[in-house]
Amino acid sequence: MDLRKENILIVDDDIDILELLQRHLQAMDYHTYKAVSVKEALFILKDTYIDLLITDIQMPEIDGLQLLKFTNEHYPEIPKLVVTGYPSVEDSLEVIKSGATDYLTKPFTKSELKKAIEKAFEQNATRKNRTVPSTHTNLYSDMVGESAAFKKVTNIIERVKDNKATIIITGESGTGKELVARAIHYSGKFSREPFIAVNCGAIPENLQEAELFGYIKGAFTGANENRNGFFQAAKGGTLFLDEIGTASLAVQTKLLRALQEKEITRVGSQKVEKVDIRIIAATNANLKDEIKNGTFREDLYYRLTVVEIKVPPLRERKSDIAILTEKFIRKYGIEFKDRLVRIAPEALQILERYNWPGNIRELENIVQRAVIMCDGIIKVKDLPDILKYQINFPENELRPLHEMEKEYIQRVLVHTEGNKTKAAQILQIDRKTLREKLK
Numbered sequence: 001m002d003l004r005k006e007n008i009l010i011v012d013d014d015i016d017i018l019e020l021l022q023r024h025l026q027a028m029d030y031h032t033y034k035a036v037s038v039k040e041a042l043f044i045l046k047d048t049y050i051d052l053l054i055t056d057i058q059m060p061e062i063d064g065l066q067l068l069k070f071t072n073e074h075y076p077e078i079p080k081l082v083v084t085g086y087p088s089v090e091d092s093l094e095v096i097k098s099g100a101t102d103y104l105t106k107p108f109t110k111s112e113l114k115k116a117i118e119k120a121f122e123q124n125a126t127r128k129n130r131t132v133p134s135t136h137t138n139l140y141s142d143m144v145g146e147s148a149a150f151k152k153v154t155n156i157i158e159r160v161k162d163n164k165a166t167i168i169i170t171g172e173s174g175t176g177k178e179l180v181a182r183a184i185h186y187s188g189k190f191s192r193e194p195f196i197a198v199n200c201g202a203i204p205e206n207l208q209e210a211e212l213f214g215y216i217k218g219a220f221t222g223a224n225e226n227r228n229g230f231f232q233a234a235k236g237g238t239l240f241l242d243e244i245g246t247a248s249l250a251v252q253t254k255l256l257r258a259l260q261e262k263e264i265t266r267v268g269s270q271k272v273e274k275v276d277i278r279i280i281a282a283t284n285a286n287l288k289d290e291i292k293n294g295t296f297r298e299d300l301y302y303r304l305t306v307v308e309i310k311v312p313p314l315r316e317r318k319s320d321i322a323i324l325t326e327k328f329i330r331k332y333g334i335e336f337k338d339r340l341v342r343i344a345p346e347a348l349q350i351l352e353r354y355n356w357p358g359n360i361r362e363l364e365n366i367v368q369r370a371v372i373m374c375d376g377i378i379k380v381k382d383l384p385d386i387l388k389y390q391i392n393f394p395e396n397e398l399r400p401l402h403e404m405e406k407e408y409i410q411r412v413l414v415h416t417e418g419n420k421t422k423a424a425q426i427l428q429i430d431r432k433t434l435r436e437k438l439k
């Protein structure tokens with residue numbers, strides 16, 4: 001018996017590719033495990049020692065990026081290689097961020113595959129030897145903040161992380177709801193169990209039930225075998241149900257039962273299965289309105305809101321902007337510039353004054369872009385104009401109307417890229433008046 005054989009897990013929804021990969025890998029003397037979906041891959045990862053993960057990106061249900069994220073969090077030591085059909089720019093960026101060592105574009109030759117695998121193993125060996133810098137000053141690794149509003153959130157996390165109480169996280173888009181859910185899971189005592197994130201809004205309504213609760217062979221046309229759902233995949237850990245407001249009424253009914261009785265049934269089956277998971281739901285919709293419209297069950301609402309975490313918008317925690325900016329500069333500085341980037345005080349001031357309708361996600365995107373554009377130090381010119389000409393409604397000292405008017409006109413002009421005719425149209429004044437005001 002050859003004990004030096006490495007275990008390679010290959011994940012692709014295309015059976016032909018799976019078999020091709022398997023043939024190549026076996027010829028190279030590796031031992032292979034095949035999975036046609038991320039869900040199956042999760043089951044294999046749980047029970048098997050895997051030395052290398054090779055995955056496709058575009059797959060129905062959960063995509064490969066989610067799998068990469070999951071392995072990073074649970075099995076950071078496993079090297080990863082991506083095999084993809086048509087890499088889009090965004091995907092490639094995500095792949096790089098996900099820590100995959102390389103990606104192969106289909107079709108690839110056997111020798112290309114061999115090289116990529118050897119490289120993945122090599123890089124992993126050097127990574128293991130390197131000491132990890134301990135820059136993590138707080139418990140929730142990725143989440144930073146020092147404002148009072150943010151501390152309220154971390155206080156609740158501390159209280160709920162070690163038990164399985166149902167939690168709902170509310171807040172505007174881009175405020176960090178998913179990050180809060182991950183922080184609860186990974187800082188608590190069930191962190192070794194799976195964390196599965198499901199965006200209910202991304203699953204067509206008629207498939208939601210089967211996707212979440214699984215189904216049995218013959219349950220509907222096309223159900224050729226028994227399949228697990230996300231509930232089974234998250235066993236023992238946390239199931240994060242994002243955009244819960246978009247769950248179908250059938251799912252809501254089953255969810256209520258899962259919360260009340262701790263049991264579920266697969267689609268097409270009568271058999272009751274016990275479930276032991278923590279459910280964290282999130283929404284940026286107003287569920288109370290949905291209850292009024294009859295699209296959300298009131299009883300489910302009360303079951304879900306046992307613990308509610310309201311994530312504050314960035315404009316209510318402006319004191320965190322500097323520390324968040326610093327975090328993102330470090331993150332993207334290392335990724336894109338291979339050195340530490342800094343920010344000029346005037347540029348930071350502009351970031352701190354802006355009102356951030358898109359919250360932390362918007363801040364992160366703007367910092368990322370600025371890091372790419374800048375020459376080692378982020379200056380005012382590296383920031384988008386919209387930030388510079390935002391009208392700042394005075395908070396303390398009140399200001400005369402003509403000053404506010406001037407700021408507003410400037411902002412409209414930035415929007416029209418200096419086109420005065422268009423600006424006059426938006427402002428509903430004639431061009432002559434605009435010209436006079438500009439003097």
Ligand SMILES: Nc1ncnc2c1ncn2[C@@H]1O[C@H](COP(=O)(O)OP(=O)(O)OP(=O)(O)O)[C@@H](O)[C@H]1O
Nearest residue numbers: 142143144172173174175176177178179284360361
């Ligand atoms: N406290 C924080 N510290 C650092 N980064 C954060 C923090 N909160 C959020 N982020 C970052 O902001 C971005 C948006 O966060 P996330 O996806 O969790 O928001 P969300 O509330 O789920 O948004 P949506 O409603 O659009 O789904 C992510 O890139 C996340 O890493």
Ligand SMILES: [Mg+2]
Nearest residue numbers: 177178242282
């Ligand atoms: Mg989200």
